[in-house]
Amino acid sequence: MGLDLSHWEQSARSSWRMAVLVGANTRTYKFALGAALLDAAAEGQPDILLRDLAVPYAMGLVRHLGQAPQVSQNGERGEKDFLSVAEREAAESLRLGSPTEELLAAAIQSMPEMVMRKFHNLRGEGAGVPHRFYEVTGRSHERVVLLSRELRDIAQSEQAATLRGELSARWSIVETSFAAGIGQSLIREGVAVDMTTLQITDRQRRRSVAGVTDAVIGFQHGPCLICAELITPEDTIAVDHVFPYSFMRLLRLDEQGTTPDLDAIWNLAPTHARCNGQKSNRPPTPGEMTRLAQRNEAIMQSPVPLRKTLELTLKDNKHSSSRPGEWPRFIQHVRDLL
Known part of the structure; x- marks a missing residue:
């Protein structure tokens, strides 16, 4: 079954977000590649030697290796596996x-087939993003990576810093889901939000995973949920309770005797600080409810643990976690409880 991409725009920036945020992750290679591509494209050059791109790619992975696993623990790795080489060569x-000769050689050899061929793919047979960001030409050590105009445009745009933050947050979330002793709890329980720090945390260990804004803003395509205008790096950002948290005491019990948690990810959205201040304590407008539902539907297309967190919200409130279009129904249900 393919992904439902109806809530995604068709711009190059949205294609980049789909590549980073949507699709199965058994390793974190695409995040290291994405970070290296953004940095290379920011220079404005139309191409880069694969050897030169392999340097930041390999170094990004070895830096992250010291923080958390970069691969699902479900399979065994041989000595020649790239991550095995990276672990051996990380300290040096x-x-x-910069990468040792052995690590650089392993990266150059493995990148084209292991990650670059798959970067544009999404989950589901034949599924891929609408735009391509590079092509690999040449052979062996003389390979050249042609950087597309679309990649150079987004890497030099005002949204570049936001895209880097989203990639870093997604990398951290996937690492956390791979970590021994944490992965299964995340899959079973999802994640929570520490409202003091606005950090997404593992429910069991309260371990910080990523900031709420960086983790979810890509799923709402970058705009403020209130005014629907783009949030830029110059803007002061607030995380809005779309249904104000003060409404918790006003919510009536539903027929199952439950009330939704308004402090959870499903109800939190990045906004302009000025819009958040003007909104104050009012309930969401129909437009804001629609944008929140679309954002949550987009998250439901991503891998665990964010998807699992939203599934649990629906399940805990006796709603289907798999039925298409469930988020508009759930959000209207919450509005009806006021």
Whole structure:
């Protein structure tokens, strides 16, 4: 079954977000590649040697190896597996500030087939993003990566910093789901939000995973949920309770005797601070409810643990977590409880 991409725009920026945020993750290679591509494209050059792109790619992975696993624990790895090489060469590469010869050679050899061929793919047979961001040409060590006009445009746009933040947050979330002793709890329980720090955390260990804004803004395509205008790096950002948290005491019990948690991810959305201040304590407008539902439907297309967190919200409130279009119904249900 393919992904439902109806809530995604058709712009190059949205294609980039789909590549980073949507699709199965058994390893974190696409995040290391994405970070390296954004940095290369920001220089404005139309191409880069694969050897030169492999340097930040490999170094990004070895830096993250010291923080958390970069691969699902479900399979065994041989000595020649790229991550096995990276683990052996990590300490020396970090000391040098650049990949060792062995690590660089392993990256150059493995990148084209292991990650670059799959970067544009989404979950589901034949599914892929509408735009392509690079092509690999040449052979062996002489391979060249042609950077598309679309990639260079987004890497040099005012949204570039936001896209980097989204990628970093998604990388951290996937790492956390891979971590021993944490992965299964995340799959079973989802994640929570520490409202003091606005950090997404593991429910069991209260371990910080990523900031709420960076983790979810890509799923609402970058705009403020209130005014629907783009949030730029110059803007002060607030995380809005779409249904104000003060409404918790006003919510009536539904027929199952439950009330939704308004402090959960499903009800939190990045906004302009000025819009958040003007909104104050009012209930959401129909437009805001629609945008929140679309954002949550988009998250439901992503891998765990964010998807699992939203599924649990629906399940805990006796709603179907798999029926298409469930979020508009659930959000209207919450509005009806006021």
